[in-house]
Amino acid sequence: MRFSRPPAFTTRPTLEGTVGMAASTHWAASATAMGVLERGGNAVDAAVAAGFVLQVVEPHLNGPGGDLTAVFATADDPTPRVLDGQGPAPAAASAARYRDEGLDRVPGAGALAAAIPGATDAWLLLLRDHGTWEVADVVGAAIGYARDGFPAVARVGSTIGAVASLFRAHWPSSAALWLPDGRVPEPGEVLRNPAWATTLGRLADAAQGPTREARVDAVREVWAEGFVAEAIETFCRTPHRHASGTDHAGVLAVADSAQWRSSVVDAFVGGFRGYLVAKTPAWGQGPALLQMLALLEPYDDAALDPSTEAGAHLVLETIKLAQADREAWFGDGPDVPGIGDLLDPGYLAARRGLLTDQASPDVRPGRVGGRDPRLATLALAGHVPGVSGSSAVGEPTVTLGGEPGTSSHGETRGDTCHLDVVDRWGTVVSATPSGGWLQSSPTIPELGFALGTRLQMTWLEEGLPSTLTPGRRPRTTLTPTLVLDDEGRPVTAVGSPGGDQQDQWQLLYLLRTLVGGWSPQAAIDAPALHTTSSPGSFWPRDREPAGAVVEDRLGDDVIAGLARRGHRVSRAGDWALGRLSAVGIDHARGVLWGAANPRGMQGYAVGR
Template structure:
């Protein structure tokens, strides 16, 4: 690991914030300075992320978070992943001639969950009224904020679509007939008006909690739901070329509420790692940590042996994710069997000296795995599933406008997601990964100023799978925040955008920080890598047998060794993979710390 960092690990005692955009970080810190707690700060920062990273998340998107409070350190998951609408039936999609959910457009829309989830967090754990917490977002929407270069680049990539069909998006994003320029001041007055109306709905409603409930009602049962209902009936072009209306209704919004649920946990290196349930990919990280334990001492991810062990463990965990994770099955996901130490030891025994090029789901509790035929899988000798030819090649995927953020096999980030971590002086802590509702996912609703999301593309039309399309069931999301405890007290919140790669990069961070003693910033700055040798979550769902994507700062001797083991090593730029954020607290001394990702010149940590 490098003996230098791009910036210091911040330390202090008052509060710390780390996020993927400096304005969101400073907004959250400003709320702490006003006397708010970590949850007030996270909500304020989250609503600002909708504005400053509109190509990465939006009000029409999703939100998972994991929190722990100073009064109750038990890690708890906030699920803001909306389900499939009531009208999103397999029969409806088949009737349109579709064999999969498109990657963008109205039919790819799940019920928006992010706004309701942020508001639920504010109601149950915040200390400030909605008007105060939403004031920064109202300001930036009304008066403007400078756009990062990637926003304009994303708009340019879909400019033809906006001009020819998604004209409501063109009205917002192609002012003067061109995409926004880097650093240009951008205003979204329609969203500012929406925020003002939401805040007004809460004023005079009674105490703070009643005010939040009034805002939630205005969103899910009032003018927002009415505008969504009317707009969803309009036909727009989807990523497959079909021009069709969506099926989301105002009633879908009224029927939905974000929820609280217990976190899944695993003990590792003297710490408790907390993740979401199997409607997210979080349990895969717990599996990988268990497999690495079974292999012996924690691997060093800066060596060829360490990279190989981590990558091979991830191939096995992601195969299990494809076969077992989701919210659509009639039987509960066998999570106890998937995390059983004996099962993980058996999985770890499959890791050999050479890179494996197959997709090998396991049989937890003796069950037979099943994966979608469209994932490009075939039966191999011995009766187990393996990889056939990918249904879409890497070159085709790069040419297609998928309307979906992920990190491609070439290392180029096509859109992405956001992340936000906050810890306050009292010991409240939150890790949140908002995403969805990107400007390239669906047309802008003109009365509201934001588009809907495209999370349904992660569900299969093929039935009988844990991630099959079923109305009222949640898509299996890649969004995966992390909270870490030591002796029952929260000590670390972290996460990264990056689609399927989010937990892969987090595993490197945790290995370096918790197992090998690196500081937060050292662990964030160290060279990153990931494998794409499993079925991707996003349209067009490619699998790339044996591919290992690495930052070229990884020493040549290591890269050469990995090639000799059969890895198809794809070298990327020295600072190209991952956007890790992290905050920490030492419960003994009360000392707080934070680090943020330098990649992309956008993420920042602040605190004192």
């Protein structure tokens, strides 16, 4: 057999139907999306409604003040496009200014780390150009959850518990919202966010104009230049505790959001095994997945099985090479390579030559376009003693250590969000909203949400593609995926939370489905693994040379073999890694399908 045999049973079926499919990291969002499809809305209407619901029911994983990227294709135009909801750095955010504040890296929490909030505007742009519903209709479910309450999943409470002392001592507005009666909420306790319900209602009321498009734009203008932007600027003027353990004011101003709007840009596209894979440009980490696939393309099918020792080793070492290029070359600026340079056959062949049967502990970027790579000094530092695992304010890493993803030792502390939707007409959306977590900065009390912290992905060292620069996007980890067949038709929308692990886990999924022939649900259920040898994208930007995190279900023999090859293996447990969801179209049968992650008892796919 060319690939490991897929399991005879999966945790749930791969759903099939002809009306529509929605899959996400929370059942409420998936159900909301399917409800929109049932009422005649298209996949964009459904995705936007679900996106606003995710902001309410997963406040520890995303929020209105965060960011968003999506890859989508419409029934009228199957060409994959990228929704760019990654706001850039404010005009007053520069590496020099932050160094003058006594910082050597952008903090993982606090308003200094806030880019211009992009998620809400991006959802509205997508709705304006490709949806059919009014703003009030798509935000109705979110208003209901915020006003009337939602049963909190266990991780909402555990996240709040991890930051409770910070809230009480330094962030009183967050304590007022998330510590009812001064205590940590219990799993299943109904939580409410009346301030956000009011804010959403005011935004919906602002939808005035002669056409639906004009009404959506009116809401975007109020968001970027009206009462929301004004409240953000006022909040930022007050110093508050940051992940550095010091107090700072933020720098976001009304002028910043007034001069920026989300946009739709061309996707970066690569090929693999007769398929096309569409990703974000290099201001995201999407091209790294395209490099991984291109590096693996020449290998025999059996060599690509991540359930075997040799296949898992090859996958881990390939990921390291692509992520090294990500660290050296990706960013937002004129010197960032294009996809042609990153996927040049000669360049890939040279990179492939670095692969051996032993794990490399080094960060090894390549020479792209005739230029020598350069890494930030801190990117090579490895593990940060006294920082990774606990922040400078005495809280666990989940408090202020960047995205609430998986630690270098395999401990799961939460994730970002993800959702996928496909409708009966063939419009497909894969979206990864993130940032603006309840633990990322103090709640702005009159708005009911916190600012994001995406600027922590920039460096304060000058001259790098990802140096903190006014007006430039931070190099985001948000990386949804759209797969198209050899006729250019969308067949799969897939993605995952997980920060630096997002494309690593998606690579496993693509290998198991496109090469191994596994069903979507079997590929999602399968044992996952990832490397922690690359520099982390989140504060404190540490790494574990030759580190590899695996689910125990990979098997003792495979895990022992990886250790013999030099990987510093951490076992994460049986069901700890990977948060994928996916939907797609089987064009041969005229059937839609959907699948979702069982880990954490939260992801959900629905359709008919």
